[in-house]
Amino acid sequence: MSIDLSLHSSSVGPALLGAVVHGPNGSGRIVEVEAYGGTEDAASHACRGVTPRTEPMFGPPGVLYVYFIYGMYHCANVVTGPAGDGQAVLIRAIEPNEVTEAMRTARPTIRRDEDLTNGPGKLCAALGIDRSHDGLNLLHTDSSVRLVIDEPVAPAEIETSTRIGISVAQERPWRWYLRDNAWVSKPR
DNA sequence: CCGCCGATCTTT
DNA sequence: AAGATCGGCGGG
Numbered sequence: 001m002s003i004d005l006s007l008h009s010s011s012v013g014p015a016l017l018g019a020v021v022h023g024p025n026g027s028g029r030i031v032e033v034e035a036y037g038g039t040e041d042a043a044s045h046a047c048r049g050v051t052p053r054t055e056p057m058f059g060p061p062g063v064l065y066v067y068f069i070y071g072m073y074h075c076a077n078v079v080t081g082p083a084g085d086g087q088a089v090l091i092r093a094i095e096p097n098e099v100t101e102a103m104r105t106a107r108p109t110i111r112r113d114e115d116l117t118n119g120p121g122k123l124c125a126a127l128g129i130d131r132s133h134d135g136l137n138l139l140h141t142d143s144s145v146r147l148v149i150d151e152p153v154a155p156a157e158i159e160t161s162t163r164i165g166i167s168v169a170q171e172r173p174w175r176w177y178l179r180d181n182a183w184v185s186k187p188r
Numbered sequence: 189c190c191g192c193c194g195a196t197c198t199t200t
Numbered sequence: 201a202a203g204a205t206c207g208g209c210g211g212g
Contacts (some may be wrong), residue, residue: 048210053209067208070204
């Protein structure tokens with residue numbers, strides 16, 4: 001591993017661009033992320049401290065935090081920072097290494113390949129990630145969901161913006177994505 | 189308990 | 201622009 005996941009999520013976030021996520025249905029490189037802080041970040045699930053749902057967020061860096069949202073979708077996060085802090089990086093979009101039949105079966109109604117994984121709920125559905133994977137170690141080679149961090153992308157390729165879909169702490173510029181990448185999520 | 193609403197996506 | 205769909209969390 002070439003980056004230190006125990007650093008703050010706002011440092012780890014951009015460093016995770018280009019890393020490869022492997023799930024039950026396939027794999028892809030991360031092209032878009034958002035950082036969430038611990039209890040001091042009002043937009044983070046960790047802002048109210050440890051609850052049954054957020055307990056994995058307060059584990060050691062490298063843990064997977066999967067939450068269920070809008071009654072329908074799952075979102076996947078990489079826990080960062082020191083254990084006990086509750087920081088995480090939301091994986092918002094990936095570019096598949098290869099579009100597999102399992103990914104197409106998991107998202108049968110898409111019109112273009114990009115719609116398989118160009119959003120946090122979409123990529124979890126495509127890769128087959130759900131709450132059963134919550135809390136596992138992303139760095140362990142035996143895990144059914146894992147993270148392979150190779151070379152970082154060139155800083156010149158990285159674009160920054162504010163976070164999407166939140167109603168508080170909207171000013172923090174904690175979203176990063178690869179410029180001109182077709183798999184980055186589309187504005188609503 | 190009860191009610192609100194969310195780190196979303198699809199359809200109209 | 202609104203609907204789908206449900207669990208987590210706060211308030212009473």
